Amino acid sequence: IGRNLVYFAETDSTNSQAQRLAEEGAPDGTVVVADGQRSGKGRMGRTWASPTGVNLYTSVLLRPAVSPLRAPQLSFVAALAVxxxxREHCGLAAEVKWPNDILLDHAKVAGLLSEMNAESERIHYVVLGIGLNVNMEAEQFPADLRYPATSLKLAAGHAWERAPLARHLYHVLEELYEQFLDQGFAPIARQWEALCPWRGRRIEVDRGADRVCGTFAGIDEYGALLLDIDGNAPLKIYAGDVRPL
Ligand code: BTN
Known part of the structure; x- marks a missing residue:
């Protein structure tokens, strides 16, 4: 991962750039990284605040020979890698939040947007877009955030160089991606759950159309959230926003 790396001082969105490169035949493991984005994309059609020169905006193009049904699993690989x-590079106690957010001190420090091009049996490519708030200051965050946000600088009290951190991230991502290809999703899911603080706790899931409350019981073999509501079979949730109660 990152042997083929394309850098932009500024671009619309590294995910959009990676998709363009993918359509042109760029190889598995191609990385796009930008200093700033004019229209950073977030999950569920939201925007991702992308001020220039402070954060990490990067997208990784993968072409795994697995069923498209397994594409969501790759987002967990990437969230776990972040x-x-x-944790390893900064010594900060990062945790994960379903589906693919990374938390520090109970605030969101990174998010992930995966976009795929596939047919029924075959993935053409997956783009894993990672936005990591590195040196962003409190006043640079949008005012209307749905969830509290932070940066590595706010959490650690000092700024971080982005390039060594990005290198470490690509290294860990490659290791976990290889583990995923060799051993499947189970070891990834267990590592992800070990970094998720909410197992056994009461949470609320906003599914857009409605909200459901229950006890967080982990993730299933595809990455769906398992929500215990009444002690019977857990409810499987495939998309939504989660918060602790
Ligand atoms: C989220 O909503 O939590 C996901 C945010 C993902 C942002 C990253 S920044 C790099 C890549 N390019 C984009 O346009 N989005 C992702």
């Missing part, structure tokens, strides 16, 4: 890179 949490581990922050």
């Amino acid at each position: 949490a581990r890179a922050v």
Whole structure:
């Protein structure tokens, strides 16, 4: 991962750039990284605040020979890689939040947007877009955030160089991606759950159309959230926003 690396001082969105490169045939493991984005994309059609020169905006193009049904699993691979890179490189106690957020001190420090091009049996490519708030200051965050946000600088009290952190992230991501290809999703899911503080706790899930409350019981073999509501079979949730109660 990152042997083929494309850098932009500024671009619309590294995910959009990676998709363009993918359509042109760029190889598995291609990385796009930008200093700033004019229209950073977030999950569920939201925007991602992308001021220039402070954060990490990067997208990784993968072409795994697995069923498209397994594509969501790759987002967990990437979220886990970000949490581990922050822990190992910065010594900060990063945790994960379903589906693919990374938390520090109970605030969101990174998010992930995966976009895929596939047909029924085959993935053409997956783009894993990672936005990590590195040196962002409190006043640079949008005012209307749905969830509290932070940066590595706010959490640690000093700024971080982005390039060594990015290198470490690509390294961990490659290791976990290889583990995923060799051993499947189970070891990734267990590592992800070990960094998720909410197991056994009461949470609320906003599914857009409605909200459901229950006890967080982990993730299933595809990454769906398992919500215990009444002690019977857990409810499987595939998309939504989660908060602790
Ligand atoms: C989220 O909503 O939590 C996901 C945010 C993902 C942001 C990253 S920044 C790099 C890549 N390019 C984008 O346009 N989005 C992702």
